[in-house]
Structure formats: C-alpha cells, structure tokens
Amino acid sequence: MQLRLDAEWDRVTQQLHTLAEAHERLQELLSAVLAISRELELPVVLRRIVTTAMDLVGARYGALGVLDEERTGLSEFIPVGITDQELAAMAGVGQPRGRGLLGHLIHHPEPLRTENIPGHPHAAGFPPGHPPMRSLLGVAISVRGEIYGDLYLADRLDGRPFDTEDESVVLALAGAAGVAIDKARLFEQVRAGAEQFQRLLxxxxxxxxxxxxxxxxxxxxxxxxxxxxxxxxxxxxxxxxxxxxxxxxxxxxxxxxxxxxxxxxxxxxxxxxxxxxxxxxxxxxxxxxxxxxxxxxxxxxxxxxxxxxxxxxxxxxxxxxxxxxxxxxxxxxxxxxxxxxxxxxxxxxxxxxxxxxxxxxxxxxxxxxxxxxxxxxxxxxxxxxxxxxxxxxxxxxxxxxxxxxxxxxxxxxxxxxxxxxxxxxxxx
Incomplete structure (x- = not known):
C-alpha cells in the first residue's frame, strides 16, 4: 500500500512540475509577445523577434531571413549570436541567398526541425569560416496571409535537440511576430505619408x-x-x-x-x-x-x-x-x-x-x-x-x-x- 501511495505521489508531483514548467513557459511567451508588440521601428522589430525566439528556446544562434519580391530568395538576413571572431572568419562571404535548408524552408514553409544539419538531404553545407551548427528549428513568418520571411534557430545551449515544445512556442511567437511586423510597416507608411504632407506645406x-x-x-x-x-x-x-x-x-x-x-x-x-x-x-x-x-x-x-x-x-x-x-x-x-x-x-x-x-x-x-x-x-x-x-x-x-x-x-x-x-x- 505504501509503495502504491509513494508512486501515486511521485506521479502527481511530476504532473504539478510539468504544469508549473508549462505555466512558466506560457508566461515567458506572453512577455515575449508584449515586448515585440511594443516596438514600432521595423529593423528593431525584426531583430527583437530573433533575440526573443532565442531566449524562449535557449538557442545559441538565431536569424531572420526576409524574402525578396519574387519570394524565391532572401533580400535581407539578420543573424544574431555570431561572435566578432566568427564574423571575421567569414569576411568576404556574402549574405545568404536562400539555398540549402534555407531555400527548402522558403519553398516549403512548414516547420523544419532537424538534429543533424549536415546530414539533412537538403543541406548545402556552410560557407568557409562559418561556425559549425548541428541542430536547426525553422518556421515561416506570415504577414496578412503571405510569407514575409523565415525564422531560424540553431543549437540549443544545453546541447539537446529542439523538441516539439520548442516548435510550438516558436510557432506561436511567429504568429505574433507577423502582427508586429505588419504594425511596424504600417507605422512606416503613416510616418512617410505625414512627412510628405508636411514637406509639401x-x-x-x-x-x-x-x-x-x-x-x-x-x-x-x-x-x-x-x-x-x-x-x-x-x-x-x-x-x-x-x-x-x-x-x-x-x-x-x-x-x-x-x-x-x-x-x-x-x-x-x-x-x-x-x-x-x-x-x-x-x-x-x-x-x-x-x-x-x-x-x-x-x-x-x-x-x-x-x-x-x-x-x-x-x-x-x-x-x-x-x-x-x-x-x-x-x-x-x-x-x-x-x-x-x-x-x-x-x-x-x-x-x-x-x-x-x-x-x-x-x-x-x-x-x-x-x-x-x-x-x-x-x-x-x-x-x-x-x-x-x-x-x-x-x-x-x-x-x-x-x-x-x-x-x-x-x-x-x-x-x-x-x-x-x-x-x-x-x-x-
């Protein structure tokens, strides 16, 4: 009887611990969404999305790629987590153009999660001097029903691969990020219109x-x-x-x-x-x-x-x-x-x-x-x-x-x- 009670107590304790962790992560997600939504300058919003996603899942590296007008490549790439030494090692290497796994996510905007980047069938390898990366989590960011860009996260700090909970959290953040990007773009349009009207006067x-x-x-x-x-x-x-x-x-x-x-x-x-x-x-x-x-x-x-x-x-x-x-x-x-x-x-x-x-x-x-x-x-x-x-x-x-x-x-x-x-x- 005592053994059964101990086992039941351990099960309840574990459930409570899981619920507490879920509640804590939900609070972190809500705080992250609020932090992103407060920004109005588009470059600040884009970088905040990356850093926030990295904090939520404990990623060492993160980046956001903005699609070009043809939606076949990247017009902008915002990396975070690369050290000055790593940047110096990649001197002369141009901005990623959207090939390999980046291109796969552009053309197939479903969540992408892999434990072995080099071994993925769509991997194209890293350019010279690029820091080694093992695991990847990538999700698309949509604005008004159209893919705006992709959010990439690489290598958890604890060495573990990204899991389904990480994917769910980042997907939720991506939804909020789309709204924040839309608001920032609208802000730029309104400001540009007001400035143009003022200058005409x-x-x-x-x-x-x-x-x-x-x-x-x-x-x-x-x-x-x-x-x-x-x-x-x-x-x-x-x-x-x-x-x-x-x-x-x-x-x-x-x-x-x-x-x-x-x-x-x-x-x-x-x-x-x-x-x-x-x-x-x-x-x-x-x-x-x-x-x-x-x-x-x-x-x-x-x-x-x-x-x-x-x-x-x-x-x-x-x-x-x-x-x-x-x-x-x-x-x-x-x-x-x-x-x-x-x-x-x-x-x-x-x-x-x-x-x-x-x-x-x-x-x-x-x-x-x-x-x-x-x-x-x-x-x-x-x-x-x-x-x-x-x-x-x-x-x-x-x-x-x-x-x-x-x-x-x-x-x-x-x-x-x-x-x-x-x-x-x-x-x-």
Missing part, C-alpha cells in the same frame, strides 16, 4: 543671393503626427533678407493647416511693408485674430539689413527660443533678449525689437523647440549642447551644418523640428 528656399541659406525639417518620431513647425526666408525690396521660424501648437491637421496659413500671411506682410519685425508680428497677430481660429503659435522673425561696413540683424520674438549666432572664428552665442507674447494670446500687446551687428561670414541659426526638448535634460543643458555642436561644425557648408544639427539633436525626437541657417556675405 513647407517652402523651398528661394535664391537669396548674396546670402547663403539652408533649412531642414524633421517630423516627430511618433506615428502620424503632423507638426506645426515651419520656416521661411525671402529677399525684400529694400535688399534686406527676412527669416522666420515658427511653431504652431498641436500635432494634427489643424496645426499643419494653421502653419501654412500663418506662413503665407506673414510672407505677404513682409513684402507689403518694410517695417521692424515687431511691427510685422503685431499686424500678423491682429490679422490672425480677426479672420482665423488658429491656435497659439510662437515665432522668431528677423531682418538682416545692409549697412556701410557690416550687416545688422534685427529681430523680434513671439515667445520663441533665441537664435544662435556663430561667428566666423567658430564662437557660438545665443542672442538672448526679451521675448514677446506668442501669437494668438493678446494681439494688443507690443513686442520689443532687438538689434545686433553681424560681421561678414557670420551664421545665424533659427530653430524650433523640437530640436532641444528632452524629458531628461533642462532646456539650458540642451541649448548648451546645441551650441557646442554648432561651434564644432561652424566651418561646414550650411546644408551640411543643418544636417549635422538635425542628426545629432539634444532633443529626444518626440516633437518635430525645423532649422534655418543664414550666412552673411561680403559687403560690396
């Missing part, structure tokens, strides 16, 4: 000779956000160069439309009257208040005027960040001055004008807050970082300078950004 800088100028716009990293950041520069009838950057509050169609409307109104006012920047901003504010329901906006409007021996920068701010002045010798300083109220707050309140002589070869950089806003830095810290970067690249052509500032922003990219740089020419 922004001007191409006209010929500003004798001045040189460049501008760049970057959308927010979040999907589908339309921004209200804008820039413009025009030569005026009195030979001054007018420049402006602005930021309409909001990240939607209304903000984008208000940005275009404000920019067009301002350009007309600049041509109509050669008055100080503060006067133009006041008239713009009154006009917007009278005939539109546009949201609040900030702006920095400037005129670079010719003088006898130098240039003079005159500017006025409607609640905007100060411009950055880069001297010909590479020094950088912000033109801090009293800002006025943003547009759309109180059209009756005047804004101050400010003036600063500019030497030949000086560069003035106007920008919006998306370039410098970061949740972990104060605005002063971000502004110092921006000035340091600008000073270090002061000798670049203006288009390269704008590109550098946009590529290495102190901000975190959560907001769109606009940068406009103007350089003063020699006096003639």
């Amino acid at each position: 922004l001007p191409h800088l006209p010929d500003l000779r004798p001045f040189t100028a460049a501008a760049i716009y970057r959308p927010a990293t979040a999907p589908g956000l339309l921004g209200g950041d804008w820039y413009d520069a025009v030569l005026l009838p009195d030979n001054a160069c007018a420049t402006v950057v602005g930021d309409v509050v909001g990240h939607d169609m209304q903000a984008a439309a208000a940005m275009a409307q404000t920019r067009n109104m301002l350009r007309a006012l600049l041509y109509d009257r050669c008055t100080p920047p503060s006067s133009v901003l006041t008239q713009l504010d009154r006009t917007l208040h009278a005939i539109t329901d546009d949201p609040v906006a900030t702006a920095c409007l400037a005129r670079i005027e010719p003088g006898d021996d130098a240039w003079t920068l005159r500017w006025s701010s409607a609640g905007h960040l100060p411009p950055l002045l880069i001297s010909p010798d590479g020094g950088a300083e912000y033109l801090d001055a009293e800002p006025g109220l943003p547009l759309g707050v109180d059209a009756s309140q005047p804004r101050p004008d400010h003036a600063r002589p500019l030497p030949v070869g000086a560069t003035v950089v106007f920008f919006t807050d998306g370039l410098v806003e970061h949740p972990h830095y104060s605005i002063d810290t971000s502004l110092r970082l921006l000035a340091t970067t600008a000073a270090a690249h002061a000798g670049l052509p203006l288009d390269a300078l704008c590109q550098t500032l946009a590529d290495h922003p102190p901000g975190d990219g959560h907001d769109d950004m606009a940068i406009l740089a103007v350089r003063t020419p020699p006096r003639t």
Whole structure:
C-alpha cells in the first residue's frame, strides 16, 4: 500500500512540475509577445523577434531571413549570436541567398526541425569560416496571409535537440511576430505619408543671393503626427533678407493647416511693408485674430539689413527660443533678449525689437523647440549642447551644418523640428 501511495505521489508531483514548467513557459511567451508588440521601428522589430525566439528556446544562434519580391530568395538576413571572431572568419562571404535548408524552408514553409544539419538531404553545407551548427528549428513568418520571411534557430545551449515544445512556442511567437511586423510597416507608411504632407506645406528656399541659406525639417518620431513647425526666408525690396521660424501648437491637421496659413500671411506682410519685425508680428497677430481660429503659435522673425561696413540683424520674438549666432572664428552665442507674447494670446500687446551687428561670414541659426526638448535634460543643458555642436561644425557648408544639427539633436525626437541657417556675405 505504501509503495502504491509513494508512486501515486511521485506521479502527481511530476504532473504539478510539468504544469508549473508549462505555466512558466506560457508566461515567458506572453512577455515575449508584449515586448515585440511594443516596438514600432521595423529593423528593431525584426531583430527583437530573433533575440526573443532565442531566449524562449535557449538557442545559441538565431536569424531572420526576409524574402525578396519574387519570394524565391532572401533580400535581407539578420543573424544574431555570431561572435566578432566568427564574423571575421567569414569576411568576404556574402549574405545568404536562400539555398540549402534555407531555400527548402522558403519553398516549403512548414516547420523544419532537424538534429543533424549536415546530414539533412537538403543541406548545402556552410560557407568557409562559418561556425559549425548541428541542430536547426525553422518556421515561416506570415504577414496578412503571405510569407514575409523565415525564422531560424540553431543549437540549443544545453546541447539537446529542439523538441516539439520548442516548435510550438516558436510557432506561436511567429504568429505574433507577423502582427508586429505588419504594425511596424504600417507605422512606416503613416510616418512617410505625414512627412510628405508636411514637406509639401513647407517652402523651398528661394535664391537669396548674396546670402547663403539652408533649412531642414524633421517630423516627430511618433506615428502620424503632423507638426506645426515651419520656416521661411525671402529677399525684400529694400535688399534686406527676412527669416522666420515658427511653431504652431498641436500635432494634427489643424496645426499643419494653421502653419501654412500663418506662413503665407506673414510672407505677404513682409513684402507689403518694410517695417521692424515687431511691427510685422503685431499686424500678423491682429490679422490672425480677426479672420482665423488658429491656435497659439510662437515665432522668431528677423531682418538682416545692409549697412556701410557690416550687416545688422534685427529681430523680434513671439515667445520663441533665441537664435544662435556663430561667428566666423567658430564662437557660438545665443542672442538672448526679451521675448514677446506668442501669437494668438493678446494681439494688443507690443513686442520689443532687438538689434545686433553681424560681421561678414557670420551664421545665424533659427530653430524650433523640437530640436532641444528632452524629458531628461533642462532646456539650458540642451541649448548648451546645441551650441557646442554648432561651434564644432561652424566651418561646414550650411546644408551640411543643418544636417549635422538635425542628426545629432539634444532633443529626444518626440516633437518635430525645423532649422534655418543664414550666412552673411561680403559687403560690396
């Protein structure tokens, strides 16, 4: 009797242990699915799928092959687990093209599991320098009913072959991976569409000779956000160069439309009257208040005027960040001055004008807050970082300078950004 009870107890204990392991693996799978679904950038999603699958089954190596348009080979191959030494040993070996077992899985997208890669009838061998691999688990990843690519896992860390439980877990992960890939591709399409729409609203800088100028716009990293950041520069009838950057509050169609409307109104006012920047901003504010329901906006409007021996920068701010002045010798300083109220707050309140002589070869950089806003830095810290970067690249052509500032922003990219740089020419 005692022997039977002991045997029954051992059986129940084993069942409980098996159930606990299954529950733990299910929790790991759910956590893995959530981790993949949180990513939006497609390259990050693809690599996360591989690393997650490797963690779930304890694989030493993993890879994801993306099918080409003909679906007969691979257009992209993302390996994980290969060491630097192993990569060096395969120097000169091109990307896998989808032959051997990889090709078999492409043409027969059922799960593939083998304990002996070299001995499989469809194996084509490894290229020179490739690390030896013994066991393989491969599954297809489908997106909207079409095979997108294949997930490959090789050699469990414990030396055992992949089993049916491993296959079931990876198949479940592949289903979630297809959804994550689809979401990431949709994110890319939405972001590209929003960026294209935004760029259509922004001007191409006209010929500003004798001045040189460049501008760049970057959308927010979040999907589908339309921004209200804008820039413009025009030569005026009195030979001054007018420049402006602005930021309409909001990240939607209304903000984008208000940005275009404000920019067009301002350009007309600049041509109509050669008055100080503060006067133009006041008239713009009154006009917007009278005939539109546009949201609040900030702006920095400037005129670079010719003088006898130098240039003079005159500017006025409607609640905007100060411009950055880069001297010909590479020094950088912000033109801090009293800002006025943003547009759309109180059209009756005047804004101050400010003036600063500019030497030949000086560069003035106007920008919006998306370039410098970061949740972990104060605005002063971000502004110092921006000035340091600008000073270090002061000798670049203006288009390269704008590109550098946009590529290495102190901000975190959560907001769109606009940068406009103007350089003063020699006096003639």
